[in-house]
Structures are given as structure tokens and as C-alpha cells.
Amino acid sequence: MPIDDAVRQQILDTIPSLRAFAISLCGNVDRADDLVQETMVRAIANIDSFQPGTNMSAWLFTILRNHFRSEYRKRRREVEDADGHYADSLKSQPEQHGHIEFGEFREALAQLPSDQREALILVGASGFSYEEAAHICDCAVGTIKSRVNRARNRLAEILHVRDGEDFGPDEQTRAVLAGSK
Amino acid sequence: MDSGAARTRKNDVKTAKLGREVQARLGQQLRAIYDDVVNQGVPDRFADLLKQLDNKDNKDRS
Numbered sequence: 445m446p447i448d449d450a451v452r453q454q455i456l457d458t459i460p461s462l463r464a465f466a467i468s469l470c471g472n473v474d475r476a477d478d479l480v481q482e483t484m485v486r487a488i489a490n491i492d493s494f495q496p497g498t499n500m501s502a503w504l505f506t507i508l509r510n511h512f513r514s515e516y517r518k519r520r521r522e523v524e525d526a527d528g529h530y531a532d533s534l535k536s537q538p539e540q541h542g543h544i545e546f547g548e549f550r551e552a553l554a555q556l557p558s559d560q561r562e563a564l565i566l567v568g569a570s571g572f573s574y575e576e577a578a579h580i581c582d583c584a585v586g587t588i589k590s591r592v593n594r595a596r597n598r599l600a601e602i603l604h605v606r607d608g609e610d611f612g613p614d615e616q617t618r619a620v621l622a623g624s625k
Numbered sequence: 626m627d628s629g630a631a632r633t634r635k636n637d638v639k640t641a642k643l644g645r646e647v648q649a650r651l652g653q654q655l656r657a658i659y660d661d662v663v664n665q666g667v668p669d670r671f672a673d674l675l676k677q678l679d680n681k682d683n684k685d686r687s
Contacts, residue, residue, distance in 0.1 A: 447678075447679045452675060452679060455675060456667055456671075456672065456675065459667045459668075459671050460662070460663040460664070460665065460666055460667060461659075461663050463662055463663075463665070463668075464659045464660075464661075464662035464663050467662055468659070477668070477670070480671065481670070481671070481674060484671065484674055484675065484678065485674075485678065488675075488678040488679070546654065546657065546658050546661075549654045549655075549658065550658065553655070553658075564655065565655070565659065568651075568652050568655045568656070569655050569656050569658075569659035569660075570659070596643055596647075596648060596651055597643060599651050600643055600647050600651065603651075605647050605650060605651070606644070606647065
């Protein structure tokens with residue numbers, strides 16, 4: 445059955461942030477793109493279970509996350525070393541993207557437990573509400589809030605940031621943002 | 626706000642609330658990294674895949 449034009453457009457519109465989320469989950473661009481592809485195949489196969497008018501991006505993020513989790517359960521070794529793998533793979537990313545300024549922040553992010561990192565990205569970067577993030581992660585809203593809070597505190601701790609103090613990468617971030625289109 | 630005292634007691638040092646300034650800075654960096662990928666748009670492989678999956682559209686190129 446052909447996909448509704450509006451639905452197809454919603455899927456296309458979600459792909460950029462779906463990729464960003466996938467990279468944050470697995471820490472590897474190629475693996476992330478495979479995850480996105482597998483998510484699209486699953487989504488189209490189950491498109492009848494998507495309710496028009498509901499949040500397409502939350503639906504796709506949920507499929508991707510569940511798929512990622514079940515894949516990792518299958519690959520036990522990777523589960524055990526998920527965070528280690530992630531940290532290693534992230535270290536090579538600043539060069540790939542030419543944004544060496546973010547190296548310190550990326551490494552700090554890589555040190556977070558995966559459930560905290562995931563919650564922080566969904567709420568702090570993907571722009572989901574706490575309720576939507578809780579739905580995507582299949583947990584209570586309070587759990588998401590707590591994970592986000594712990595993630596922020598841990599990041600501040602790793603990066604040694606406090607109110608009223610400069611922290612280097614931020615100045616560089618501003619410069620990059622100001623210099624980019 | 627009126628439960629501030631209770632909250633302070635409940636929160637230990639590790640989960641103490643960060644200042645707005647710090648939260649804003651962390652958020653800004655997080656979004657910068659994320660948007661770096663978002664701004665790459667939709668790679669051709671995904672646009673092509675969607676066409677393939679959608680058997681209504683059999684065109685090879687637009």
C-alpha cells in the first residue's frame with residue numbers, strides 16, 4: 445500500500461534528528477546510519493500501527509531505540525562494553541567533523557551511563573518533553589527527570605563548570621556558532 | 626518553591642540543582658554537537674530507501 449504523502453514527508457523530516465540520536469546511542473556514524481535504515485524498514489512495514497496526527501518523530505525514535513536495545517541484548521559482549529566502545533568511537537569523531545572544539549564535551553558525554561546520556565539527548569537536544577522522552581524510553585516521567593538531572597550534574601562535574609566561571613569550550617562554541625551560517 | 630527546604634535536604638551534593646547559567650552552557654554545547662548532524666540533512670541513501678519502500682513511487686530519480 446502506498447504511503448500517504450504527509451506521512452512520507454514526516455518520515456523524511458525526522459531523519460536528520462533520528463541520525464543524530466542514533467549516533468548518540470551507538471557512537472559510530474556508520475552503525476548509526478544502519479540503525480536508521482533498519483528503523484525505516486520497520487516503520488514502513490508497520491506503518492498501519494502509526495496513528496495519523498500523533499507524533500511521528502516520537503514514534504520513529506521509539507522504534508529505533510527498541511531496535512538498538514534488542515540488537516545489543518543479542519550481542520552480549522557489546523552490551524558489556526557498550527560504554528567503553530562508545531567512548532573510544534567518540535574520540536575519533538571531532539576530527540571527522542572538523543570540530544575539535546567539542547572534543548572535551550564529547551568525551552564528557554561519553555563518560556555518562558547510557559541511560560542518562562539517552563535521556564539528556566532526548567530532552568536537551570532532540571527537544572522532546574519529559575513525557576515524550578519517558579514514552580520513548582518506556583519508563584516513568586520522574587525517572588527521565590532524574591536521569592537528566594544526574595546527567596547534567598555529572599557533565600558539570602567532569603567539565604568543572606560552575607556558575608559565574610568561564611569554561612573554555614563554551615567560548616569556542618560561541619565562536620563556532622557565530623562563525624557558522 | 627515553598628518545598629525548597631525539603632528539596633535541599635533530599636538532594637545530596639551530587640544531585641544538587643545546577644545554576645541556570647551552567648545548564649544553559651551545557652545545553653548549548655549539547656545542541657551544537659547534535660545540530661552538527663541534523664544540519665547534514667537527509668543523506669541520499671535514506672531518500673532513496675524511502676522511495677524503494679514506497680512502491681507507489683517507481684521513479685529512479687526526481
